[in-house]
Amino acid sequence: MTLEKPPRILQGGMGVAVSGWRLARAVSLRGELGVVSGTALDTLLVRRLQDGDVGGHLRRAMERFPLPRVAAETLKRFFRPGGRVEGEPYALLPLYRHTVDLARERLQMLAAFVEVELAKEGHGGRVGINLLTKIQFPNLPLLYGAMLAGVDCVVMGAGIPREIPGALDALARGKPAALRLDVEGATTPVHVEFDPALHGEGGAREVPRPDFLAIVSSHSLASMLARKSTGKVNGLVVEGPTAGGHNAPPRGETVLNERGEPVYGTRDAVDLRSLGELGLPFWLAGGQGRPGALREALGAGAAGIQVGTLFAFCEESGFAPELKRTVLKRAAAGDIDVHTDPRASPTGFPFKVVTWDGGREPSRERRRMCDLGYLRTAFALAGASAEAGASAGADTRVGFRCPAESIERYRAAGGDPADTAGRACLCNGLIAAAGMAQPRDQGDEPPIVTSGDDLVSIARFLGGRTSYVADDVLDYLRGPEPAALPLD
Numbered sequence: 001m002t003l004e005k006p007p008r009i010l011q012g013g014m015g016v017a018v019s020g021w022r023l024a025r026a027v028s029l030r031g032e033l034g035v036v037s038g039t040a041l042d043t044l045l046v047r048r049l050q051d052g053d054v055g056g057h058l059r060r061a062m063e064r065f066p067l068p069r070v071a072a073e074t075l076k077r078f079f080r081p082g083g084r085v086e087g088e089p090y091a092l093l094p095l096y097r098h099t100v101d102l103a104r105e106r107l108q109m110l111a112a113f114v115e116v117e118l119a120k121e122g123h124g125g126r127v128g129i130n131l132l133t134k135i136q137f138p139n140l141p142l143l144y145g146a147m148l149a150g151v152d153c154v155v156m157g158a159g160i161p162r163e164i165p166g167a168l169d170a171l172a173r174g175k176p177a178a179l180r181l182d183v184e185g186a187t188t189p190v191h192v193e194f195d196p197a198l199h200g201e202g203g204a205r206e207v208p209r210p211d212f213l214a215i216v217s218s219h220s221l222a223s224m225l226a227r228k229s230t231g232k233v234n235g236l237v238v239e240g241p242t243a244g245g246h247n248a249p250p251r252g253e254t255v256l257n258e259r260g261e262p263v264y265g266t267r268d269a270v271d272l273r274s275l276g277e278l279g280l281p282f283w284l285a286g287g288q289g290r291p292g293a294l295r296e297a298l299g300a301g302a303a304g305i306q307v308g309t310l311f312a313f314c315e316e317s318g319f320a321p322e323l324k325r326t327v328l329k330r331a332a333a334g335d336i337d338v339h340t341d342p343r344a345s346p347t348g349f350p351f352k353v354v355t356w357d358g359g360r361e362p363s364r365e366r367r368r369m370c371d372l373g374y375l376r377t378a379f380a381l382a383g384a385s386a387e388a389g390a391s392a393g394a395d396t397r398v399g400f401r402c403p404a405e406s407i408e409r410y411r412a413a414g415g416d417p418a419d420t421a422g423r424a425c426l427c428n429g430l431i432a433a434a435g436m437a438q439p440r441d442q443g444d445e446p447p448i449v450t451s452g453d454d455l456v457s458i459a460r461f462l463g464g465r466t467s468y469v470a471d472d473v474l475d476y477l478r479g480p481e482p483a484a485l486p487l488d
């Protein structure tokens, strides 16, 4: 992405599958930055193939993947021409281990390539990919796959993405990259590594280095990333606590309000003037989905705004259509709640959960188990067996646990049962919200919907409509003076 002409509006990356290629493409076609979500893309690819790849889009993009054998093998293994039989469970990918095997790396590269390729298909607009720093294992192959498709920008938060800029530099040159893995109790550093040269016949390809935007919610993190990252940070997204998805916790001791939500105060506000002194372009995120917000942001020295919630419920978003309709109908009727839940996410970060019908959350009543594993915590194993999820061949043997899995298993993996209270399986719940729920004996996995606080006032934007498209959001955000916001 050439930040000489930065986009004014970033469509926020929204996982799982909410900001897919259709949404990112629609935004990119209008000259702003469309961002695909990179979260769980490997699982999404294999589920969509099992559902018959309606429209043939995935197969069209897979044909262009530089490793044709990988695309062919993936099709052979997962593509079901007529889709699954009603109620048939999806075939699963194995859970991650410390040492990711080459086949899984190739699948991740393919999945990211396909998503970016489709978002960029047939136009010259810019497209970004969003990854959660916290989900460490798949990130390097996902980044390289996205780079093979010419991704313009990488946007990452949910953790401290200090090592990503250097990794992008290395991958762009076709060189190996490594990220330090957070391993509880490890006495020596543990890394996840990825070498592009191990993939593809004639060695690694050199690819353009995308711009890197870090998502931050404090000046101290912004300044640390600007100064101490392993490579160049090209810009910042400053996200406030009303934004959808995960939020940064408040600074200092967490105090909860009467609804059990973390209370944010003036200490959590970012001083934009001193942020500007870092000399990096920045975009404001969280509650910016209203007319006039863009102008105010520009006036405060920002390069623009990042918006999620309004895009999350448009026709091109990846939420299951019936779920989208229900949420919009309930929101328009004033019967919707967005709760900032400090417990729901296995990551421990506050996470926004949307409820209606008086707030029943079937996702908390599901049988606890972990079969997707993206949000598991890694810990150092002392003398445990390889069957417990240990990696072979590394100095530190690594196990995994998730506080949303079965309490007995969590305890057996050294976890404190107190951590399990109130946790929801975001992996299964968010994929279910994208219309790919895993069928279980007791019924399909229940969906979890996340959104920013602005959902409760979306009726103002809807103005009586029951549906809308990404173009409507862009028109609304840009306001009545399109000439003031030239396309590049």
Ligand SMILES: Cc1cc2nc3c(=O)[nH]c(=O)nc-3n(C[C@H](O)[C@H](O)[C@H](O)COP(=O)(O)O)c2cc1C
Pocket (backbone or CB within 6 Å): 011, 012, 013, 014, 015, 016, 018, 037, 039, 130, 131, 132, 156, 157, 158, 215, 239, 242, 243, 244, 245, 246, 285, 286, 287, 288, 289, 306, 307, 308, 309, 310, 312, 450, 451, 452, 453, 454
């Ligand atoms: C449904 C939904 C899912 C989101 N998922 C992610 C995500 O996976 N990664 C991320 O960095 N931000 C995520 N976000 C945050 C958005 O990228 C964006 O910063 C935020 O929505 C902006 O605030 P707003 O919701 O008030 O417009 C998500 C937001 C929504 C609404």
